[in-house]
Every structure is written in structure tokens, then in C-alpha cells.
Amino acid sequence: MKQRIITAIMMAAIFIPIVIFGDRFFIFFTAGLLLCVAAAYEFRNMLANTAPVPKIIDIATILFTALFYVIGYFALTGNLPLLTMLLYLGLLIVCYLMLFVLIPEMDAKVLGEIFLTILYVGSGFLSLAYIRFLGLNLLIYVLLIAILTDTFAYFIGMKFGKHRLAEKISPKKSVEGAIAGLVIGGSLAALFAILTDIFSFGIVFVFILSFYLSAIGQVGDLVASKFKRNHGIKDFSQLFPGHGGVLDRFDSWIFVALNQVLITLIIAFASQVVLVV
Numbered sequence: 001m002k003q004r005i006i007t008a009i010m011m012a013a014i015f016i017p018i019v020i021f022g023d024r025f026f027i028f029f030t031a032g033l034l035l036c037v038a039a040a041y042e043f044r045n046m047l048a049n050t051a052p053v054p055k056i057i058d059i060a061t062i063l064f065t066a067l068f069y070v071i072g073y074f075a076l077t078g079n080l081p082l083l084t085m086l087l088y089l090g091l092l093i094v095c096y097l098m099l100f101v102l103i104p105e106m107d108a109k110v111l112g113e114i115f116l117t118i119l120y121v122g123s124g125f126l127s128l129a130y131i132r133f134l135g136l137n138l139l140i141y142v143l144l145i146a147i148l149t150d151t152f153a154y155f156i157g158m159k160f161g162k163h164r165l166a167e168k169i170s171p172k173k174s175v176e177g178a179i180a181g182l183v184i185g186g187s188l189a190a191l192f193a194i195l196t197d198i199f200s201f202g203i204v205f206v207f208i209l210s211f212y213l214s215a216i217g218q219v220g221d222l223v224a225s226k227f228k229r230n231h232g233i234k235d236f237s238q239l240f241p242g243h244g245g246v247l248d249r250f251d252s253w254i255f256v257a258l259n260q261v262l263i264t265l266i267i268a269f270a271s272q273v274v275l276v277v
Contacts (some may be wrong), residue, residue: 004242011249012238019139028132039246040065042236043117051113052106058064061114064092068122071131076130085220092118105109121247125253127261134264137196142213142260145189146252149214150221153181158232170225177216186214209263213256218257224248 015031021029040062048058070087075085096114100106132139157177165173189209193199199206224247228234237245 003023007240007242008164018083019143020223021233022132022139023136029073029129032125032129032132033066033209035250036067036069036121037062038239039236040117040121040251041123042245042247043121043227046227046231046233046236047113047117049233051110053110053271057099057103057106057110057114061117065118065122069090069126072122072126073129073133076126077133087180120232121254124250124258127257128250130261135196135198141189141193141196143253144192145185145210145213146256147185148188149181149185149217150252151181152184153177153218156180156184156241166222166225167230169222172256175224181218182211182214185212187259189214193235213259214257217252217256220252223255 015045018028018031021030023171044061046056063123065150071080071088072085077201078150092115096111100111128139129144131142151174154177157180160174160176163172164177165175187207190203190207193206193210194203199209200237224236228236235244236247239245240249243249
């Protein structure tokens with residue numbers, strides 16, 4: 001427990017300034033890129049437990065994941081045409097399908113896991129970086145949802161949890177904890193959004209959005225847990241002593257961030273359609 005607390009303090013001392021001053025000199029973008037590379041390495045290392053492939057494939061997948069993050073960021077922020085991102089994904093598909101034919105060790109399962117790595121890891125950290133580009137308060141809102149949901153789900157679940165939520169995936173999680181995390185975490189994050197005037201829509205929609213993202217954060221946590229259980233590992237790595245690896249800490253964050261970005265883009269697109277009509 002002492003090691004866990006010390007690591008948490010050190011992580012806060014590093015990441016809080018990155019969050020606050022992240023819009024300067026590409027600080028948050030660079031930190032996100034490093035985390036993306038580390039997470040891709042962890043994910044590929046996990047997959048190697050059940051389906052080892054030539055190291056060159058793992059290295060290439062990590063690099064392509066990082067490149068997806070970079071191209072996606074500059075495309076979303078208007079520094080590159082959005083078409084660039086689509087072309088990159090198209091070239092990736094063609095490239096890996098050629099490798100699928102040429103490399104005997106590559107089967108359909110390996111091919112699917114390669115694309116899963118790029119999309120799961122790359123889009124998650126890309127979403128966090130893009131949200132920081134959109135604004136500090138929006139990023140804080142997203143992080144609050146993930147952190148508060150996880151915190152209240154843990155403590156309420158430990159004290160009052162009697163019904164297991166997904167016993168075969170994560171035995172310690174309870175239905176009572178999940179509900180508490182959703183209601184309390186979602187409500188507090190919604191209040192922050194309202195007080196800081198992040199969104200232009202009504203209070204009811206802000207609460208609905210916050211509850212939805214809170215539920216999504218818990219889904220992200222369970223998805224990561226099932227990945228680990230299916231591949232026989234406890235943590236993705238030991239990068240953060242007492243806390244596991246990058247994906248152990250960011251599993252719910254990247255799910256919440258990705259959904260927030262999708263909702264933001266859908267609303268922006270819908271607004272443009274309405275203006276045109």
C-alpha cells in the first residue's frame with residue numbers, strides 16, 4: 001500500500017503539470033505519444049503470451065500505432081486534411097494483407113490482433129490528446145468522470161458490494177459499486193461541466209452524457225480486465241509500481257475520451273448539416 005501511495009503521488013506530480021500546461025510546445029501531445037508507444041508495447045507483449053509472432057511484426061505494429069496517433073492528431077486539429085487519416089488506414093490494411101500472404105506465422109487471428117492494437121491503443125490516446133487540444137476544462141471533465149467513477153465504485157463496492165458485476169472477468173467489482181460510481185461520479189462530473197460552462201446544451205443533457213460516459217468508463221475497465229484474464233496476466237506491465245502499466249491506469253480514461261470525441265464530432269457534423277439545410 002505504501003508503494004502504491006508513493007507511486008500515485010509521483011504520477012500526480014508528473015501528470016498534473018502536463019495536463020495544465022499541455023497546450024504549450026506540444027507538451028501533452030508528446031506525453032500522449034510516449035504513453036501510446038508504451039501502451040502498444042504492453043498490448044503486443046500481452047498478445048505474445050498466446051500468439052507469438054516475429055518481433056519485426058510487433059515492432060512495426062507499435063510504430064504504426066504511434067504514426068496513427070500522430071497523423072490522427074494533426075488531421076483532427078486541422079493541420080492535415082482528414083482524408084490523410086483515411087488514406088493512412090487504407091495503406092495499413094493493404095500493407096498488412098500483403099504481410100498476411102507472405103509471412104507463414106500470420107493467420108487471421110494475428111491479423112485481427114494487429115488492427116486491434118492500432119485502433120484500441122492509438123484511438124484511445126489520440127482521443128485524450130485531441131480533447132486537450134479542445135480545452136483544458138473538457139479534459140478535466142473527462143478525467144473526472146473516469147477517476148471519480150472508479151474511486152466511488154471501489155470504495156462503495158468494498159463496503160456494501162454483495163452482488164458481483166462480472167465475476168469471471170473482475171471478481172472484486174460489484175453491482176452496488178458500479179451503480180454508486182455511475183451515480184456519484186457522473187453527477188459530480190456533470191456539476192463540474194455545468195459550473196465551468198463546458199457545453200452549450202441543457203443541464204439534463206449534461207447529466208445524461210455524464211452518466212453515459214461513466215458507464216462507458218466502467219466498460220473500458222472490464223474490457224481491459226478481460227484482455228488480461230484471457231492472456232493469463234495480472235497487469236499489463238510494472239511501469240508504475242503498485243499500479244501496473246499504462247493500460248492498467250488508462251483503460252477507462254481512453255474509453256471515456258474516445259466516446260467524448262465521437263459525440264463531439266457527431267454534434268459538430270450535425271450542426272454543419274443543419275446550417276447547410
